[in-house]
Amino acid sequence: MSTSNQALDEVRTLCRRVLGAGPAANEAAARAFVEAGPNDRLAVLAAALRACDQLATDGRGPSDVDSPSPGLADAVARELAAASARLPARQRSLLALRERLGLSYEEIASVVGTDPPAVASLLAQARLQLRVERRGGASDAAGCEQRERVLSIVARRQDGEPRAPADDDWLMDHLVVCRSCEEAHAAMLESSVCYRAWQG
Ligand SMILES: [Zn+2]
Structure with a gap:
């Protein structure tokens, strides 16, 4: 896996933990990459939290959690x-x-x-x-x-x-x-x- 894929995974994980597992999390991660680029880990994570804040203000998450299979x-x-x-x-x-x-x-x-x-x-x-x-x-x-x-x-x-x-x-x-x-x-x-x- 390339470094930028790892960075994207990490940012998506953070966004899912803040917004729930719905589509808003991927949207927040994408916004963070547009804003901060993939190269500065802390800057992109900070941008991700700002994007999560914005989406939560717009009423997106953390309630839209998907339902995983049993187990x-x-x-x-x-x-x-x-x-x-x-x-x-x-x-x-x-x-x-x-x-x-x-x-x-x-x-x-x-x-x-x-x-x-x-x-x-x-x-x-x-x-x-x-x-x-x-x-x-x-x-x-x-x-x-x-x-x-x-x-x-x-x-x-x-x-x-x-x-x-x-x-x-x-x-x-x-x-x-x-x-x-x-x-x-x-x-x-x-x-x-x-x-x-x-x-x-
Ligand atoms: Zn004590």
Whole structure:
């Protein structure tokens, strides 16, 4: 497969995760290539998100999801597509960029237009919300003053992003004594594993 075909596949995948598997996703990918060309990966992904935004504003997706044939992989895909469609578009984008395309936090920050330090927290919230959409239950109600710090370190650990050794030690000590943060930790891990198992 040529490099530009791989780039097109990647952009189509991102657009499907944001807009659903209907024709709008291919249209967004095509618009992104017209705007940014195939050579700058991050620029074309950013253009794809803008095109998705525009099509969503026009009422295209993420509801027009097609219905795959029966089977376990398809059942997983259906469940995740439905849960993901209920997330805010920004959270759908973040999950696709990280879990599916494997971008680093710095790359994600560049594509979605935010500061790199904010990405850990945004991804943590997206993973927690995906868990809520799949399994029900309350959104992260915190109840712990250290929650923000916990979520940020947990996300960085999950994603192999750099962090201070002291942060890891502090987190391990905290999870032993704080049940609600331990549950959030498990929920994020579960979301991440499920999302990565989602083919298509
Ligand atoms: Zn806590």
